[in-house]
Amino acid sequence: MNNETDQRERGERSRWSWWYLLFLIQFIAVLWPPFYNRAEPALLGMPFFYWYQLACVVVAAVMTAIIYVITER
């Protein structure tokens, strides 16, 4: 590996932030159906399955915004 490639690899890696690991929470929360495949507790008559996933959209958006603000500084 010559010097230029070496520098190249380092440059690409330098943009990583550990805060990005927070994205994993979103994946686990919605890609594991045993967490939410049930009707109770219902919210305003809406089964848990539906309102949980809708709530996850909001939570995920807020988390992404937080990660954006932290990593952009």
Added chain:
Amino acid sequence: MHDVNWVALSIFVLLFAFITWLGFAAARWRKGDLDQLHEWGLAGRRFGTLITWFLVGGDLYTAYTFIAVPALAFGAGAVAFFAVPYTIVVYPLLFLVFPRLWHVCNKRGYITAGDFVRGRYGNRWLALAVTVTGIVATMPYIALQLVGLQVVIGGLGVSGTGWVAELPLVIAFLILAAFTYSSGLRAPASIAIVKDLLIYITAFAAVIVIPIQLGGFGKIFAAVPHEKLLLAVPGANTTGAYGAYATLALGSALALLLYPHSLTAIFSASSGRAIRRNAALLPGYSFMLGLLALVGFFALGAGVAKLPEFAAGFKQFGNNFAVPALFLHFFPDWFVGVAFAAIGIGALVPAAIMSIAAANLYTRNIHCEFINRNATPKQEAQLAKWASLIVKAGALVFIIFVPLKFAIYLQLLGGIWIIQTLPALVIGAYTRWLNSWALLVGWAVGTYAGTAMAISQDLKPAFPLKLGDWNLPGYTAFYTLLLNLAIAVVLTLVLNALRAAKPVTDETVAADYHA
């Protein structure tokens, strides 16, 4: 034409006339030289956070989505809600990977995925594979947008026999073709603002008004048959409906941003920061899509399928008629016009972007690479404009002469095909360690295996994979992506061990990938 809904039709036509004017006027918006491909096809990469939000939202959440997701909920129940996890997990990907791709494409003047692959790996055949996959996956997607348009035109009561029946669709398409030709990406970007506002109004009105009239969510969900309300709990030694649901969501998310129309809209942003901000803002559309999926249940609860006045619509359009029927049943005529215009205009925005994206691909990575390597920028832009017309004409012919189910099958296969470009594009955004010939073999095997697996399941999205005693039904696109990646890695290791690989001619450098 005896049962035309004149009030709704008038509003519909009025809104269509407005966006037609807007589409042509857009040529002068953020003015640029439309004889340059990056101006016609990427609007000069000048869209900030807000316009990008409208554009990408109008592009990814298509008219067909708004018809098909509620239709799936209406027909199959809970599984339709996979659209929600799907449109959650897609955004971390947008946040992390696509600003890098945006930066390198901006710095090197790349317009398409093919341009990037050509520059990154110096392999025109890999670029060709990515290009052809993009074009082939996009064509049936454009045709499906017309389905959304067809359904709402049918809902307005406009009907006829023979060629007259197709006339409204042909007119809508001529309008689309004309403003795309003259204004390029600026046209769908400006129209997307109108479309998205109309869609938000429609969705929220539906989710507030209809449940009140039906007596609340509790009553609506009580009317949903038990087996449709939740996913079936898997038995022993199988991941069952859970595995299918999760892989369908994840695989669809991995595929979505690789489509040419997604990349075109993302590349037209003015900065990587605008893209990252949108990863936090675009879930607004996901939330709305989730609400619209519930509308499928409203249609079940209201029993619209049993009402005699909608029998003809359901006969012609199947479950896709559930949403239009529901709107016709619950809303005054003028609002039906607004709602249907939202869906109809919602078809034109992605169709325009898709045809531009396919045209960019053809021009840059087929014509200027293999046919005429000395095209001037002006010739290039002119060629792309013509190509966009041909792409749209092809989609129109397809939808008029080929049964609808083939467009749906091909669109499903399109997802399996487009995901095979992930290793070259997404992993390529981080490292060029994977050998380009290994990537090409992985792409070919993934495409072939995915197609064969889908056909063996009568073109259903899930494949019943067997591993030992375990039965793992999952999304074919997801499984074949794993196969593709495994082949690319193993072959790269083999080629490296044999020292058979030539050094890579990578014209990009690390600094190209970030601000």
